[in-house]
Amino acid sequence: MESDYSSLLRPDLANYCPASNLMLNEKIRNLRKAGEKVYHLAFGQSPFPIYEGATKALCQHAGENAYLPVAGIPELRQSICDFHCKTDDLQDLDPEQVVVGPGSKELIYLLLEVFNGDVLLLSPCWTTYKPQCHLTRHNVVVMPTTMEDEWRLTPDLLEETLRTNDLHRNKLLILCNPDNPTGTCYSQHQLKQLSSTLRKHGIVVLSDEIYARLHYTDNHETIAKYYPEGTILCSGLSKWASAGGWRLGYCVYPRELDPLRCAVKSAASHTYSCASAPIQYAAVTLFNYSDEVQEYRAHCSRILQAVGTYSCKELRAVGVKVVQPTSGYYILPNFEVLRKSLSKRGITTCTQMCEALFEEARVALMAGGPAFLRPLNEFTTRLCVIDFDGSHALKASKKLGLDVPLSEEFVKEYCGQTYDGIQVRHKTCAKALPCV
Amino acid sequence: MESDYSSLLRPDLANYCPASNLMLNEKIRNLRKAGEKVYHLAFGQSPFPIYEGATKALCQHAGENAYLPVAGIPELRQSICDFHCKTDDLQDLDPEQVVVGPGSKELIYLLLEVFNGDVLLLSPCWTTYKPQCHLTRHNVVVMPTTMEDEWRLTPDLLEETLRTNDLHRNKLLILCNPDNPTGTCYSQHQLKQLSSTLRKHGIVVLSDEIYARLHYTDNHETIAKYYPEGTILCSGLSKWASAGGWRLGYCVYPRELDPLRCAVKSAASHTYSCASAPIQYAAVTLFNYSDEVQEYRAHCSRILQAVGTYSCKELRAVGVKVVQPTSGYYILPNFEVLRKSLSKRGITTCTQMCEALFEEARVALMAGGPAFLRPLNEFTTRLCVIDFDGSHALKASKKLGLDVPLSEEFVKEYCGQTYDGIQVRHKTCAKALPCV
CATH class of the missing domain: 3.40.640.10 (Type I PLP-dependent aspartate aminotransferase-like (Major domain))
Known part of the structure; x- marks a missing residue:
């Protein structure tokens, strides 16, 4: 017998897939390196720099x-x-x-x-x-x-x-x-x-x-x-x-x-x-968890609140259903409102919807469906609101001070890439999907 | 039913043990922290500092x-x-x-x-x-x-x-x-x-x-x-x-x-x-792997060679069998020569032998036996030759230059703790075991 290395894998791992979030992130990282403009609303990684005392x-x-x-x-x-x-x-x-x-x-x-x-x-x-x-x-x-x-x-x-x-x-x-x-x-x-x-x-x-x-x-x-x-x-x-x-x-x-x-x-x-x-x-x-660390945390989370709240509001304005988030980077909007128009284009799954959005407008969303243990024909997608320069936003938030609330203008100015991504998403949908 | 958390473990892991080398190392680290003098010939961790360019x-x-x-x-x-x-x-x-x-x-x-x-x-x-x-x-x-x-x-x-x-x-x-x-x-x-x-x-x-x-x-x-x-x-x-x-x-x-x-x-x-x-x-x-990194490696490995060769020689001098090492920190001496005298003291396994050595002379060796897939009644032990201040030894080796070979005196002066450990081991054996 010579070099027969077939079936070395556990049979139940034949179609074992890498973490879908990490893989999508690698794909987009490579596209961006190649110079492509992508609105990356698909990966939940903190946009902020590490607290300076910790890097020291x-x-x-x-x-x-x-x-x-x-x-x-x-x-x-x-x-x-x-x-x-x-x-x-x-x-x-x-x-x-x-x-x-x-x-x-x-x-x-x-x-x-x-x-x-x-x-x-x-x-x-x-x-x-x-x-x-x-x-x-x-x-x-x-x-x-x-x-x-x-x-x-x-x-x-x-x-x-x-x-x-x-x-x-x-x-x-x-x-x-x-x-x-x-x-x-x-x-x-x-x-x-x-x-x-x-x-x-x-x-x-x-x-x-x-x-x-x-x-x-x-x-x-x-x-x-x-x-x-x-x-x-x-x-x-x-x-x-x-x-x-x-x-x-x-x-x-x-x-x-x-x-x-x-x-x-x-x-x-x-x-x-x-x-x-x-x-x-x-x-x-x-x-x-010194006062300084706590302040760092407070700035980060209120920026996320501002951009999360804005994203939610915009989605709801066009009839998308979404639970108001109270923590973190994510929301899980359901684009059921688009079903009819999507269906006319032959789009019946959230995966197809996300692919179309990526192909046509370079807005990356992670499709709901089986990866999140949801049905494939449900139009849920995981949307991450953190595609912006967190270092820039953090500085601006600190300059304002924690007493001054963050406005939608702040989101537009300092969380621009997410802001734009949401806007582009809407325009694309409006064009392709007249019902929105 | 309330709080019955018994048998939550996979049954085949009932006696699952942590890595014996890491555990022994933790035990000795704690003894030393408490001020005890221990000759630690049981754990294989590089004694040298990391190459400076890498920490930078x-x-x-x-x-x-x-x-x-x-x-x-x-x-x-x-x-x-x-x-x-x-x-x-x-x-x-x-x-x-x-x-x-x-x-x-x-x-x-x-x-x-x-x-x-x-x-x-x-x-x-x-x-x-x-x-x-x-x-x-x-x-x-x-x-x-x-x-x-x-x-x-x-x-x-x-x-x-x-x-x-x-x-x-x-x-x-x-x-x-x-x-x-x-x-x-x-x-x-x-x-x-x-x-x-x-x-x-x-x-x-x-x-x-x-x-x-x-x-x-x-x-x-x-x-x-x-x-x-x-x-x-x-x-x-x-x-x-x-x-x-x-x-x-x-x-x-x-x-x-x-x-x-x-x-x-x-x-x-x-x-x-x-x-x-x-x-x-x-x-x-x-x-x-620049020239500088290679030089660092060369100094480290020739110090290990010197101390490994010395340890081997000393063990063989008292009839212990051991294969001459050609790499790394370890040797696996077999103390079969002591069987008769150990047996008079009721010591019939390598574990008992190592325990006695540790109790009586604070020389820590890792017993052979099942941990290394060896028979329990074989007197093999894993001996690590790296219980010394590697930073000190590295400096001295650099000062000598790679052309000057390292002598046994070098081992005595710069790898003192290992040198002493080997010596103490011998004296203890000699005392307790007149045949040596």
């Missing part, structure tokens, strides 16, 4: 070359506990409960790798949870939420799901709050209600709160407060600290779930070893 | 905050290809074949996650391969090598293994060359012979060459040269560039194994996303 700290620690403790250096884990005490009023966290890794995505993945049971996901949901379940061979149950419920999980939906499915005794719910792709958050009341249902059924919650500190009015609520014994809190630096490329995330496990934490830590020791050492030392500066 | 580059790129292409930035992948052209005479590498990740360990793990077939390991072997196979649910076949063969895989051993085991049609061999834990390397002749057996059976090779650039005489040979179509070459910055804590590794896939590379890239996009951005930019400086 990284510089100071550039020579750190040792393998660090698998779960992260003690001072970093302590600062993460202090941070959640300040921001979420979680009082009793112990650094021992924290596992730091190269991004929260990696940590969710390792949790799934060691977890024994079924996984409950919402629809719509972030594009990576399901492929992670696929890679780790989990049975997944998808719970379809509705725009009327602002895409939230309700106790009724959860109860119905449990009643109508024959599930493993162990269940892990992945809850994204604030949500990607919808920008929706849960209220205290909603979380309390959910908690009692989750507690009743002994369901473990992975609460992905990566957008928590980008809540527009800094009023994020965590389910860890109401369901502490069953909640694994997951977050990182990618969003509020604009440090996606730094790759630093963490999970905080309740003591009740120590066996899971220990197994994840073991798996971590055999996979990523530790998060990058210079990055860990620099991250302490951010989690110390 | 990291500083310059501290503000890089974007998610980068999943497989790494193009300039880094290009520099890795150029590097292997220079160092290994691998001429036709294409950046497309390279996947960069947060450490080579993570990349081996993801390869195992997507690979469909059995895994062939050697005994002794690095402590992490088997736990990775466990996590990814692979059947593992262990091939016991012998000290007579200098712990190398031979074509005969491979053929016998295939003949006497009923294996999956797909097989992946993990070959560590230069080897951890034995310091053994393969010659051109040996690799050619192995290649024809591997080719005959269509076996994929993961060639872990993380210690290649620490070959004492810079004469490393890679199997990728003789078996290009079936070899995945794996390496990183942890060893020769003293950047273990930076977390940057890579795999180079042959075009013939593109389906595996693509699946790993997809898995990467759903797990670590990309290696840390500032680290990636800084790494280019190292892979450009």
